[in-house]
Amino acid sequence: MEKTVAGKRTRLSEWRRAAGYSQERLAEHLGVDRSTVARWESGGTVPVPFARPRLAAALGVSSSELNAVLGDSVPSGLQPAADSLALGRLAETDLPRRDLLRLLSLAGTVIAGAELVSDRGEFVATGPLDASSVAELAIFNQQLWQIFAMATAKQAVYPLVTQQLVQLVDRLKRTHRAATRQALCELTCDLFQLAGEVFFDNDQYNSAAHCYTLAAQAAREAGSHDMWACALTRHAFISVYEQQFADTVPMLASAADLAAKGDCALSTRYWVSAVQSEAAAGLGDLTACERALEQAEQVRGLGRDSQTGGWLRFDGSRLPEQRGTCYTLLGKPDLAERSLQQALSTSVSLRRRGSVLVDLATVGVMRRDVEQTVTYATAAMDLTEQSGSGVIARKLSGLNQQLASHRHDPQLLRLTEDISARLSVERSPL
Incomplete structure (x- = not known):
């Protein structure tokens, strides 16, 4: 009982x-x-x-x-997860939840294990992993990022990501020369960031945070300031989406410091600035927001090789929607709509388009324009069903909270009920 x-x-x-x-x-x-x-x-x-x-x-x-x-009974052995970083419904994937938790725990152990060795020369290869094998692992990582970018439902890539993680962690358990171990740590960091992105899109923020933490540890072990900065930035973005903007400030400051020590030919520092702009907007600081956006705009002066295509993909193409989101948070509907319409006129992913549509619906709420609110919110809901994206769903939930004070209007009342019903439909589980 x-x-x-x-x-x-x-x-x-x-x-x-x-x-x-x-x-x-x-x-x-x-x-x-x-x-x-x-x-x-x-x-x-x-x-x-x-x-x-x-x-x-x-x-x-x-x-x-x-x-x-x-109800009145609980199956034998049914207990709440002891780890607050429970990874949601993973039993239907290739790896059961317990196995994946064990993998994450093991990954953290083997990544940190090298810190106990004072002389990195002690990592002498036993059954050495040759350069071509490392290159093959890197190519597969890159392909997984491409699949993730193209997939309508981002969680579709999850089983492949876990399989690749198993291979990387297994290789990290062995001893290697320092250069090989560094390369493996970089690949592990890369893939944990991708795993975090999958969890983030599925609205499983605790699991995403755990992956980003392990990614940061791997980047630190690899000595990669840029990868480390990106892992911290992704981690900070969780608080941005939860609108806990003050919590992002110290983490983004650390990311900015690391990016400044990284490769100036990469776009890392400009991506950090872009995320800092949204945090500043959430805190109501227009001056800091626009300063950060101006810094992010400087990414346009870099060449094609400023992104990796995997863990770093910031090229400035997202800046119109970023500006639109910032001005929406700051309560400036005219400035927001101008940037959001610019973003909507370009080719963007379903997730990004859905996010822009929700912001445009929010602009409609600010203007008390019922038709604009309903039109864009409805379009965003349709994209949520197509993509199963928790990112769009979370923004729609936020929009619904704003609509709570407008339920005297019959159209907006129906809209809130429709959003609630749509959000209650189960997305494809991981």
């Missing part, structure tokens, strides 16, 4: 905390009010059927397990 205290569903709240959610964040993720989540946990009501698949995905349990948690 489920443990209860004064009618409370203590197991449901335990699963929520284990998945890294507060009541407020879980409510935002599901597109419901915080009081709704509180009533679920207090035993006052139960989630309606259409909300259950998304709730199960957020908690990292199957539908049957969720039904048991909400």
